[in-house]
Amino acid sequence: MITRFIDRHQRWLFPAPAVIFVVLMMVFPLGYTLWNSFSGWSLTAGRPNTFIGPQNYIALMTDGRFWNAVWNTLYFTALAMSVELVLGVAIALLLDAKDYRGKRVVTSILLLPMMATPVAVAMVWLLMFEPTAGVINFVLGEVGLPKPLWIAGSNSVIPSLVLVDVWEWTPLITLIVLAGLAGLPSEPFEAARVDGASYWQILGRVTLPMLLPTISVAGLLRFIDCIKTFDIIYGMTGGGPGFSSETLNIYTYNQAFYYFNFGYASALLVIFFTIVTGISLLVTYSRRRLEV
Amino acid sequence: MHVKKPWYVLVTVVMLVAMLAGCTPVAPAAQAPAGGEAAAGDMPYAGTTLRLVGANHPWQVAITPLLAEFEAATGIKVNFEAYGEDQLNQRLTTEFTAGSSDIDVFMQRPLQEARVMQMNGWYEDLAACVSDPDYDFEDLADGAVGTTTVNGVLTGIPIVTEQEVLYYRKDLLEAAGLSVPTTLDELKAAAEALTDKDNEMYGFVARGQRSPLVTQFSSFLYSMGGDWFDENRQATINTPEALAAIDLYATMLREYGPPGVLNMSWPQAVAIFAQGNAALYTDASSIYANVLDPELSTVADKTGVAVFPAGPAGSIMYNVTSWGLAMYSGSQNKDAACEFIKWATSKEIVLKTQGEGAVPGARESVWADPAGAAAFPADWVEAVAASANGRGYDRPLVTAVTEARDIIGGAVNVAIEGGDFTAAANEANAQFQALLDSEQ
Known part of the structure; x- marks a missing residue:
């Protein structure tokens, strides 16, 4: 009896646990956040979770800190991604160029930063960046170079944070690109060499175009991670000095867990989610066109 | 063949018995120390466990070694959880917003969060708790009590000024x-x-x-x-x-x-x-x-x-009063929590946390007592008094x-x-x- 029921409903029953999980852990929170973004829920203002229409979104449009956060997020993401992509691909090409002894050791060492916990990384860099007692400025001072403020200056804070992100995540790009390089067919390279192409010609006309799908996947992964970077920024600056490293994620966190404006924070999250999804779809779509 | 019972059979049996015993509802009084040092009437809350959530702070360091005294005198067990300041605030807010918290007593930062927490109804008004004349509520500095009083509700007892x-x-x-x-x-x-x-x-x-x-x-x-x-x-x-x-x-x-x-x-x-x-x-x-x-x-x-x-x-x-001791309005052990708050902010204990632990409190009688100021440098005491x-x-x-x-x-x-x-x-x-x- 039960066996027959199972047999007849196999295609519903077997995926059911996964479906329930996805609904509970992804669809429900998303839907609830969307609902909250149209509510005035705030503990500090004493407002309950009731519908107020698109007011939160309207308020966001004139919120200077929101636009500042959008700018900081894009600035951080663009800078970090471009540096990581260029460096990551370059390192992968270097590692792939020639076989030499200890190649695997070098690769393993390169991957070490990725293994570290971001909060621990943040703490270590925080100490190194310290303008008076930090090791970086000590070395710079010994060499006779000027000592920047690093994360304590409003102009230098985002490049400094990017430096940490680059240190930690460039190896990821390298790893993906190395895998991509290993999977490339050898015929086009041989043909190009027979035709007398130089290294740079092969790199620009053969290797990179063939690698493009791989690089775009690596770029997409890094984009999503960069735009939602939280741990290193929160751990090192908390959005400061002033608001000069306050990204959308940090601002949302402040609104939710320091100001207790849950409705407003939800609206921020919905906008954030839209940006990430939009750009991801764009990249996926353009990738498909590239491959055709 | 001689079969020796392996030791783990014994362990399993003991664990099973322990589990079953744990499941059996036992009257709280039965868990009180059976030594007979005090009659049950003196320990009305014996067997109660209080959950106290606080900050990593000198007051926590000063009060922790004294908790054993309180536990011995009342039979109430106190579990002190300490967090960093920001984490404490988030922990409290999350648990209280969810509405299912079993927190009884917590450390509050009156100027930072008393208004929002009072507005959300998370504080038990402590006025009745401290009305006992033996406690001598009047002895607490007016300014300090003013800080923890929000919209007429005594949200907490000052512990650090x-x-x-x-x-x-x-x-x-x-x-x-x-x-x-x-x-x-x-x-x-x-x-x-x-x-x-x-x-x-x-x-x-x-x-x-x-x-x-x-x-x-x-x-x-x-x-x-x-x-x-x-x-x-x-x-x-x-x-x-x-x-x-x-x-x-x-x-x-x-x-x-x-x-x-x-x-x-x-x-x-x-x-x-x-x-x-x-x-x-x-x-x-x-x-x-x-x-x-x-x-x-x-x-x-x-x-x-x-x-x-x-x-x-x-x-x-x-x-200002930088820290107070507050009771959660949803606490299931309000009477025992009140006992604890009265004990922790009593003259006797403040004399210890302040006089030995060097945590500046709010009791005027303790400041007047040379032992209460002994832990502090003289010029510090002078500057504080002038403030x-x-x-x-x-x-x-x-x-x-x-x-x-x-x-x-x-x-x-x-x-x-x-x-x-x-x-x-x-x-x-x-x-x-x-x-x-x-x-x-």
Whole structure:
């Protein structure tokens, strides 16, 4: 009896646990956040979770800190991604160029930063960046170079944070690109060499175009991670000095867990989610066109 | 063949029995120590377990070894969970918002969160709990109790009080032929004279981080004649007095302060001072140990403490209750929780936490007792006593305190970086006014 029921409903029953999980852990929170973004829920203002229409979104449009956060997020993401992509691909090409002894050791060492916990990384860099007692400025001072403020200056804070992100995540790009390089067919390279192409010609006309799908996947992964970077920024600056490293994620966190404006924070999250999804779809779509 | 029963059979049996015993409902009294030292009537709450959530703070360090006394006397078990300040706040808010918390007693920061928590109905009014004449509620300083009383509700019992004071390097002032600054003008002049950036010697250090700086900036603001808002709830962040205060505080940090001051809360600022890199430092009286304890500070023997310098409006520092002990309104053990709160804030225990643990409390009788002040340096006690009439708030008294601090601190940050602080203060004033209006 039960066996027959199972047999007849196999295609519903077997995926059911996964479906329930996805609904509970992804669809429900998303839907609830969307609902909250149209509510005035705030503990500090004493407002309950009731519908107020698109007011939160309207308020966001004139919120200077929101636009500042959008700018900081894009600035951080663009800078970090471009540096990581260029460096990551370059390192992968270097590692792939020639076989030499200890190649695997070098690769393993390169991957070490990725293994570290971001909060621990943040703490270590925080100490190194310290303008008076930090090791970086000590070395710079010994060499006779000027000592920047690093994360304590409003102009230098985002490049400094990017430096940490680059240190930690460039190896990821390298790893993906190395895998991509290993999977490339050898015929086009041989043909190009027979035709007398130089290294740079092969790199620009053969290797990179063939690698493009791989690089775009690596770029997409890094984009999503960069735009939602939280741990290193929160751990090192908390959005400061002033608001000069306050990204959308940090601002949302402040609104939710320091100001207790849950409705407003939800609206921020919905906008954030839209940006990430939009750009991801764009990249996926353009990738498909590239491959055709 | 002789079969030996393996030892784990025995272990399993013992564990099973233990599990079953754990499942059986046992009357609380049965779990009380069976020694018979006290009759059940003396321990009405024996067997109760209280969940106490607090901060990593000297008070927690001072009270923890004393908990055994309380447990022995009442049979109540106290579980103390300690968190960092921010984590504590988030933990409490999350648990209370979810509505399923089993927290009984918690440490509150009255000025930071009492309004929002009171508005959300999370505090049990402690007035009835402390009405017992033996407890002597009147003995607690009026100002301190005023801080924890919100909208007529006694949200917590003050356990830690603090004032803003001036820490200074005796040797450096002496070498420069300067006396201890008693006015803000003298403070600025001394900071300038004692700055020698080439040798990493900075005349002045204080908090420069956006939100943390607001409380220590407050005494500058008050002494210059300013305040956060007036009696009509009009924001006063951009009045001439406030602008002068912002300019003074920011100029001193920019010109005479260490690099990177924008990222400094008190742990970073106190480190600069304790390493001997700063001459003058204004901050809370409660962190004196970081400066005056030879184990934590290389300049302990050369550091003095003075009352906050006077501005045009006089020497107006804050004098606040920084921590209180509160009861969750949803607690299932309110009577036992009340017993604990009364015990922890009783004269006898405060004499220990203050006199031996060096946590400045709010009981006047303890301050009057030489044993209550014995743990503190003499000039510190003098400076604190001279601050008795300070203002009872070190941040704006609004519900959305954190947001208000970010708005105000953001403007001060612009000033510290040398930006157009008048424009920043005007903008901050408008934002703060909007916040005030939304709370009407």
